[in-house]
Structures are given as structure tokens and as C-alpha cells.
Amino acid sequence: MAGILGARTTRTPTGTLVIHCPVCKAQNVSAETYTSSEQLVLLYAIPFTPKSYTYWLTCPNCRETLRAEFEAEYLRAYPPEDIAGFIHHRVSPIKKLLAILAILFFFWPLLGLLLTIPAAIVNYKTRAWTRKVSLLALGLSVIAHLVFAAMGIFSSAGR
Numbered sequence: 001m002a003g004i005l006g007a008r009t010t011r012t013p014t015g016t017l018v019i020h021c022p023v024c025k026a027q028n029v030s031a032e033t034y035t036s037s038e039q040l041v042l043l044y045a046i047p048f049t050p051k052s053y054t055y056w057l058t059c060p061n062c063r064e065t066l067r068a069e070f071e072a073e074y075l076r077a078y079p080p081e082d083i084a085g086f087i088h089h090r091v092s093p094i095k096k097l098l099a100i101l102a103i104l105f106f107f108w109p110l111l112g113l114l115l116t117i118p119a120a121i122v123n124y125k126t127r128a129w130t131r132k133v134s135l136l137a138l139g140l141s142v143i144a145h146l147v148f149a150a151m152g153i154f155s156s157a158g159r
């Protein structure tokens, strides 16, 4: 069945829009805007569903991806203060998932470190909440493992 039904995604640049960035708080920055369209197609060619459009911006200061509720052309008529209500920071689902797994399982011997280290690496550069959560999970995990070591969990496991 694979290949019969697929998704076709296109990304069309739509210029720039002056915004106040909700992530890094930069004021009056000129963000690049683009429209993304997604459509299910049969056999790579035959449209199976109508195109669905989503609207996006990239902050020139922090490079984070922002989701807009309306297309840039429509928002351009408004000042940055008003636009702020229509744009939201989007954190990638993988970053969120790793951050959540890290904070849930940081205290598991070894597995905790195997989750919290990658979560911290992936989230280190973002300014979203996942950064704080991941770094906290890594810190707690290191402490937990020092406690395990002090309690001799690893040495007694091999007896």
C-alpha cells in the first residue's frame, strides 16, 4: 500500500511581516513569512483531498518557527501589537516528547541518563519551555545517579 497514497507538502514564501517576537521578545522585527500547503495525493499525482493551508513565520532574531492563524497578506494591515494575538510559538513534537520523557524517567538507573542527555542536547538551543524542563531533568538525573552510586546500587546489581 505504501506509495499509493502520499502527502504532498509545498512551502511558498510570502514576504515579510513586522512583528514583536513572542519567543525572544524582539520588537518590530521583520519576520519571513511562508504558507505551507498539504494535500493527500493518490499515486503521486491525483489529488485525493483539498489542499489545507497553514501560515508560518521565522523570527530573524532567534530563528524560532512561529505559527500564524491567518496569512501574512491579511495580517500586514495590522500593527505588531495586534498581530501578537495571532502568532504562536510552535515547539517541535520531538523536542516536547523528549523533554517530557526526560522529566518522567530521569530517576531510572541508566535509562534516565540515556533519555535526559539527548533531551538536553536537542532542547539546549530553543527558548521554549522544553529547554528548562530538559536541563532540569538532566540535573536531577545526574544527582539521582550520584545517589545511586553512593548507595551502591550499581555494584550490588552485579553480585
Ligand SMILES: [Zn+2]
Residues within 6 Å of the ligand: 021, 022, 023, 024, 025, 026, 059, 060, 061, 062, 063, 064
Ligand atoms: Zn524571536
